[in-house]
Amino acid sequence: MDRQRGFMDRVAAMGGGRYEIVTYGCQMNARDSETLAGLLQQMGYEPARSREEATLILFNTCCVRDNAERRVFGNVGHLRARKREDPRLVVGVCGCMMQQDGAAERLLASAPFVDIVFGTGSLHRLPELLCQYLEEGRRQVLVETDARAPIAEGLPAVRQSGVQAFVNIMFGCDNFCSYCIVPYVRGRERSREPRDILHEAEQLAKAGVKEITLLGQNVNSYRASDGTGFPQLLRLLDGVVPRIRFMTSHPKDLSDELISAMAELPSVCKQLHLPVQSGSDAVLERMNRRYTAEKYLALVEKLREAMPGIGLSTDIIVGFPGETEQDFEATMELDRLARYDSAYTFLYSKRRGTRAAEMPDQVPEEIMKERIYRLIAQQEKITAEKLAAFVGTEQQVLVEGASTRDKKAWMGRTDSGIAVNLTGKDIRPGDMLQVKIESAGANTLRGRREE
Ligand code: SF4
Structure with a gap:
């Protein structure tokens, strides 16, 4: 990161601007966008309130879903006219799709107005790419193909929620399920060191986060350089925040040791x-x-x-x-x-x-x-x-925020992950409440805070 600091200062000295990040795909991409936002804010950029206001637009792409390329290229293409009118607008495209065979080349050929292109392994080098683009006015492309590239630590992040946070514990996948593109675009499995994960979790706890979700394509095969496996990592993190969840788990690697750790550790959600x-x-x-x-x-x-x-x-x-x-x-x-x-x-x-x-x-x-x-x-x-079967029971619910469906209700989750819309007095995001479940909908429960 030290090398990137110099670039950050140079970009910041140019006066910053306003950014919009358009995120596609899974939680890992959402987490990457938090890092991109953190890097941009350290370079003097602020979030744009609308697309029209943005001076930098970054598309963080995914290639897992059907027709992903057509959709992304279509959405990027909408900026063609805007860029013609305002050549100072910076357009960037990053993420998994740029790591896919030939996708970056196809994008560069079809969208000459795209200024910066980089892959998942080069996220931390956004300051360098942006700085060089702004100083030289030349398109910057960096798609690392090293499947075992080291993990960049110490990156800033702008977290989306005050109550919950995602924490990457590993990157890449070695499983090569025959239908899946992830191992080709995210590279081989690389695990973060337990001390770095613990430090991040402690920082989040200090900032008021109540629940962290540990992320990896297959968290069950987490293995740090000192041999720490996933069950030990859970034991290390237990108690740092009230709730810990994780995803995704490959069934072939779900060990008895992990099941015991889940059952025993109070912070680990069931x-x-x-x-x-x-x-x-x-x-x-x-x-x-x-x-x-x-x-x-x-x-x-x-x-x-x-x-x-x-x-x-x-x-x-x-x-x-x-x-x-x-x-x-x-x-x-x-x-x-x-x-x-x-x-x-x-x-x-x-x-x-x-x-x-x-x-x-x-x-x-x-x-x-x-x-x-x-x-x-x-x-x-x-x-x-x-x-x-939940109706009439009492559940412990962590309040995440306002309900999107009902303005007078709050939304939270049970330990087992079921969404609950709840009402009651003096409720705030982050509260852990006893809730009486009164009814059940198609996917959610409804309840009232026990007074
Ligand atoms: S384990 Fe998941 S990410 Fe890895 S190849 Fe299989 S489906 Fe893809």
Whole structure:
């Protein structure tokens, strides 16, 4: 970071400006945008109140979702006329998509008005790129392809919420699930050192944060240079803030030691997002997931034995290449047995550069859709039954902020991760309250603070 400080000072001396960051994709990207905002603010930039006011617009892209490239290129393209009118506007594009094979070249060719392009591994070098662009007026492009690039520590951040915060504990992924582009664009797994994570968590606690979510593509395979694994990391962080969550967990790496740590540690929420993706062993093998449906269900049983009230959620892909009706029925069966609190269901879609994109027997869209509707209907029924069981109980809820649906209510979450809209006197974000659950909706609970 020392090298970047000089660039920061040089940019700040130019008078700063106003910025807008447009973020696509997952929590890891949202966390990256907090760092980008932190860097920009240290260079004298302030958040723009509207796009018209912005003097610098940065698109932090994602390439995981379907049609991502078309959408991002379209949105960047809207700035073409604006840049013609105001050549001083700085336009930047960064994030996962820029690491994808050929995407940066395609963008640079189709959008000559884009001034700065960089990948996920070069985030910390924004000051250098911005400074060189402003001083020389030449387009700056930096897409590192070193899959094992070291982690930059000590970066500033502008946090989005005062109550909760995301903390990256590792970057990259070694798993190469056959449908996923992440290992190609985020590189190999690299874990942060426990002392750096602890320091960040302590700083957040001092700033009033009550809940941190530890982030990584597969947190279960966290391994620091001194051998500290994920269960030990949780033990180290326990008590620093009242609540700790984490995501994402690969089932193949969910150890007994981790289950014990979750069950024992008071700060660790009894909630787990455990993507299953399919209930068919044949499909799981083609996905390169390295577990069977039976092994997965055994994990669910162990988790519920250790933590009876645990909140469980999952991801399921419907219509993976070669998925037969029988394979899909196996997924329906697993969904019934696991009885998730919620499930994120996706239609399979090809990702350029992945092995699954080359597989034969791609499933026709109408069949995929018919299957996903059946799965959603089944899961909605399970979710409704599970939420209804909360009515009349008392839950400890951490208040996150105002409810977006009801101006008179607050929104918080139970330890198991269920959203609760609540009412009552003298409630403030960050309060940990006992709440009487009065009714259940499709995805949320409704309650009143116990006086
Ligand atoms: S674990 Fe699989 S799905 Fe998750 S990021 Fe890694 S390759 Fe992608």
